[in-house]
Amino acid sequence: MSKQTLILLYGGRSAEREVSVLSAESVMRAINYDHFYVKTVFISKDGEFIKTQEFSKTPSDSEKLMTNESIDRSHLIKASDIYEKDAIVFPVLHGPMGEDGSIQGFLEVLRMPYIGTNILSSSVSMDKITTKYILSTVGIPQVDYIVYLEGDDILQVISQVEEKLVYPVFVKPANMGSSVGISKATNDKELKDAIHLALKYDHRILIEQGVSAREIEVGILGNHEIKTTLPGEVVKEVDFYDYDAKYIDNQITMAIPAHISEDVMTKMRNYAQKAFKALGCCGLSRCDFFLTNDGQVFLNELNTMPGFTQWSMYPLLWENMGLHYSDLIEELVKLAIEMYEKREAHLI
Numbered sequence: 001m002s003k004q005t006l007i008l009l010y011g012g013r014s015a016e017r018e019v020s021v022l023s024a025e026s027v028m029r030a031i032n033y034d035h036f037y038v039k040t041v042f043i044s045k046d047g048e049f050i051k052t053q054e055f056s057k058t059p060s061d062s063e064k065l066m067t068n069e070s071i072d073r074s075h076l077i078k079a080s081d082i083y084e085k086d087a088i089v090f091p092v093l094h095g096p097m098g099e100d101g102s103i104q105g106f107l108e109v110l111r112m113p114y115i116g117t118n119i120l121s122s123s124v125s126m127d128k129i130t131t132k133y134i135l136s137t138v139g140i141p142q143v144d145y146i147v148y149l150e151g152d153d154i155l156q157v158i159s160q161v162e163e164k165l166v167y168p169v170f171v172k173p174a175n176m177g178s179s180v181g182i183s184k185a186t187n188d189k190e191l192k193d194a195i196h197l198a199l200k201y202d203h204r205i206l207i208e209q210g211v212s213a214r215e216i217e218v219g220i221l222g223n224h225e226i227k228t229t230l231p232g233e234v235v236k237e238v239d240f241y242d243y244d245a246k247y248i249d250n251q252i253t254m255a256i257p258a259h260i261s262e263d264v265m266t267k268m269r270n271y272a273q274k275a276f277k278a279l280g281c282c283g284l285s286r287c288d289f290f291l292t293n294d295g296q297v298f299l300n301e302l303n304t305m306p307g308f309t310q311w312s313m314y315p316l317l318w319e320n321m322g323l324h325y326s327d328l329i330e331e332l333v334k335l336a337i338e339m340y341e342k343r344e345a346h347l348i
Contacts, residue, residue: 003033003034003035003036003037003056004035004036004037004086004087004088004333005036005037005038005039005084005086005087005088006031006036006037006038006039006087006088006089006090006333007038007039007040007041007082007084007087007088007089007090008024008027008028008038008039008040008041008090008092009041009043009082009089009090009091009092009093009103010023010024010040010041010042010043010065010092010093011024011042011043011044011045011066011067011068011093012043012045012093012094012095012097012098013043013044013045013046013047013096013097013098014093014094014095014096014097014098014099015095015180015181015201016094016095016098016180017045017068017094017095018067019094019307019309020092020093020094020098021065021067022307022309023092023094023307023308023309023312024040024065024092024308025064025065026308026309026310026312027090027092027308027329028040028055028059028063028065029058029059029061030315030325030326030329031055031058031326031329032326032327032329032330033055033056033057033058035330036333037054037055037056038054038055038056039051039054039084039087040052040053040054040055040065041077041082042065042066042067042071043093043098044068044071045068047097048073048076049076049077049078049079049081049082050066050071050072050073050075050076050077051075051076051077051081052065052066052075053065079106080110082110082112083110083112084112087112088112088113088114088115088333088336088337089107089112089113089114089115089336090114090115090329090332090333091103091104091107091114091115091116091305092305092308093305094305094307095126095175095180096126096175098305099122099126099304099305100122100123100126100127100175101118101119101120101121101122101123101126104116104117104118104119104122105119108343111344112340113336113337113339113340114336114340115283115284115332115333115335115336116283116284116304116305116336117280117281117282117283117284117285117304118280118281118282118339118343120280121279121280121281121282121304122304122305124279124280125279125281125285125302125303125304126175126304127174127175127204128172128174128175128206128301129147129174129204129206130174131279131301131302132145132206134278134279135275135278135279135299137278138274138275138278140271140274140275140278140299141271141296141297141298141299142298142299142300143208143209143211143290143298143300144164144165144208144209145165145206145207145208145209146160146161146164146165146207147204147205147206147207148195148204148205148206148207149203149204149205150199150203150204150205154192154195157195157207158188158191158192161191161207162188165207165209166209166210167185167186167187167191167210168184168185168186168210169184169185169191169207169208169209169210170182170183170184170185170207170208170210171183171184171185171191171194171195171197171198171205171206171207171208172198172205172206172207172208173198173199173201173202173204173205173206174202174204174205174206175201175202175204180201181197181198181200181201181202182198183197183198184210191207195207211290211292211298212292212293213290213291213292213293213298214233214258214260214290214291215233215234215288215289215290215291215300216231216232216233216234216258216260216268216288216289216290216291217231217232217233217234217286217287217288217289217313217314217317218230218231218232218268218269218272218286218287218289218317219232219284219285219286219287219306219313219314219317219318219321220272220273220276220281220284220285220286220287221283221284221318221323221328221331221332221335222282222283222335223282223283223335223338223339223342226273226276226277228269228272228273229269229317229318229320229321230256230257230258230265230269230317230320230321231257231258231260231264231265231268231269231289232254232255232256232257232258232313232316232317232320233254233255233256233258233259233260234252234253234254234313235252235253235254235255252311254311254313254316256313256316256317256320257320260291264291264295264297267297268287268289268297271287271289271297271299272285272287272299272302275287275299275302276302279302281302281304282335282339283304283332283335283336283339284304284305284306284314284332284335285302285303285304285306286302286303286306286313286314286317287299287301287302287303288300288301288302288303315328
């Protein structure tokens with residue numbers, strides 16, 4: 001049986017590029033090489049496409065992918081050169097210019113099947129503010145928030161925050177993930193500093209009410225037939241996990257499944273499926289919730305390309321459901337082909 005070609009796109013221009021490298025290296029080792037031939041393409045921080053390694057069998061643990069620190073431009077290619085008939089693309093890209101619909105649009109123009117959700121849903125789900133607007137229309141509970149747009153009177157927004165919310169609050173760039181650019185503010189000075197930090201990453205800023213809560217996550221898989229996992233918990237040892245704690249120091253402990261009531265589990269899984277449908281998603285997503293001390297459930301965000309590192313929640317959630325890492329990748333490929341065929345069929 002001939003192998004399918006799977007092209008791993010990784011790196012990218014966003015501040016989450018290092019997470020992408022970690023995810024891609026985990027994926028390339030987890031793939032069933034009886035079924036797939038793997039090609040890797042690195043996108044540099046400057047947006048260059050560089051052809052990197054190819055694998056016909058599981059690479060060794062010492063095999064590393066190219067990064068911006070080890071870049072070799074001798075294999076530079078045009079972006080469109082990634083096209084290969086019948087190949088499937090796995091865009092293991094996080095953040096802007098990877099998870100926001102841009103790369104998805106590029107791949108659709110090339111007429112290539114790709115893993116993950118479509119252009120519009122990627123774009124909408126990437127923007128935390130737009131996501132909140134949409135989910136509020138279908139009755140999914142979320143924490144209170146204030147929006148700051150670059151150019152607004154910052155003192156007026158701080159006044160609004162102090163009128164409608166209670167410190168601490170969390171300040172987030174609307175279009176970043178992996179805790180990049182996120183700060184906790186406990187007073188007006190910290191809030192002002194947090195807004196300025198967030199503005200380095202986006203011109204749209206979300207200021208959310210801080211809550212004392214457990215962080216619970218649900219994995220989602222499917223196109224029209226949607227499956228969800230039992231929830232898993234990020235067990236917190238500090239108030240807030242920043243980027244380094246999540247991806248560099250690996251200071252995260254997970255409980256899978258989460259130690260919560262069956263009623264709360266059911267509620268979260270239903271909300272996750274409802275959010276996935278409301279945002280028009282397909283393929284995969286991870287839905288993140290807050291569970292407060294008094295039992296309230298709030299949807300925090302929906303991530304359309306969750307991390308795929310060896311300690312990432314999404315693959316571990318499916319492992320707990322009996323779907324192993326390599327089988328999960330194969331299921332994602334099937335879903336990608338199914339959606340590609342549907343998109344092509346709609347072009348009548």
